[in-house]
Amino acid sequence: MVPLEAGAGPDNPPCPACGEPLFGWIDPRAGLAGAVRRCESCGLGVVGDPDGAEDALRDLDAATDGETIAIVNRAGFAAWVGGAGWAGLDPGARHLYTAEAVRRLVAHRDQVVGAARWAPGAGIATMWQTVLNGFTFGRNVALGALGRGRAAPAERAWQRRMDAAISFVVAIPALLFALPMELIAAACRRGGALRMRVELL
Ligand SMILES: [Zn+2]
Numbered sequence: 001m002v003p004l005e006a007g008a009g010p011d012n013p014p015c016p017a018c019g020e021p022l023f024g025w026i027d028p029r030a031g032l033a034g035a036v037r038r039c040e041s042c043g044l045g046v047v048g049d050p051d052g053a054e055d056a057l058r059d060l061d062a063a064t065d066g067e068t069i070a071i072v073n074r075a076g077f078a079a080w081v082g083g084a085g086w087a088g089l090d091p092g093a094r095h096l097y098t099a100e101a102v103r104r105l106v107a108h109r110d111q112v113v114g115a116a117r118w119a120p121g122a123g124i125a126t127m128w129q130t131v132l133n134g135f136t137f138g139r140n141v142a143l144g145a146l147g148r149g150r151a152a153p154a155e156r157a158w159q160r161r162m163d164a165a166i167s168f169v170v171a172i173p174a175l176l177f178a179l180p181m182e183l184i185a186a187a188c189r190r191g192g193a194l195r196m197r198v199e200l201l
Contacts, residue, residue: 013049015039016056016095017104022046026084031091031139031152038096042104043075045096047089053108059095060105067198070119071097077185078127078192087129087140088192091152099194106198113196118186122193124175127182130192131174136163142171 008014012021022037025045034048044056063070072088073079075098079086088096097105099116106113129143137154141163144151154160185191 013037015042015044016046016050016053017044017101018042022050026089029084030155032089033092033094036089036096038074039101042100043098044101045074047094047096053105056095057105057108060097060102063097064198069102069113069196069198070122071102071194071196072122072126073190073192073194074098075100075190076123076126076192077181077188077190078130080190082130082133085130085133085139087126087133087143087149090140091150099196102196112199114199116194116196118191119193119195120186123186123191124179124182126192127185128175128178131178132167132170135166135170138163142167
């Protein structure tokens, strides 16, 4: 086995959460601020160039409501099967978290989080939209239309019209496929969305 440190270099900046080198994952595309790199140690994904733990923590605060942190899970099954079509690649997203990445990040400010619990609604929605993204020109069209996220619409008007029609026609079949997939993923602890509680020491 090659030690991970061997990969460190300008193309492989350190992970904001754990310091291991980041590796290329997804090429830049419409709706993303840059190429996406991922950490093979804690699983954190970073869109564009990483800007350190502070930046990743600030971003995480936006996903925190009181003592609950809600994330779309980059270590989930949906991210693995979806790749570039994964619904977690929300336009404007900077950091793509995993339970381990959150644990490492909050440790930077002496916080501890409890066990990650599967968030069924968000998990099923993520798997569903990931499946739909396989059929459309744009991405996250359905969730965008439902007001549950931002869409990366297709470039041309006819493609956007097609996407609206496709999303409507495929919505139910995609759900019938996504629902058991996500249930299996959750049973294997690879759910698409997680909730974690910040624990006070
Ligand atoms: Zn990491």
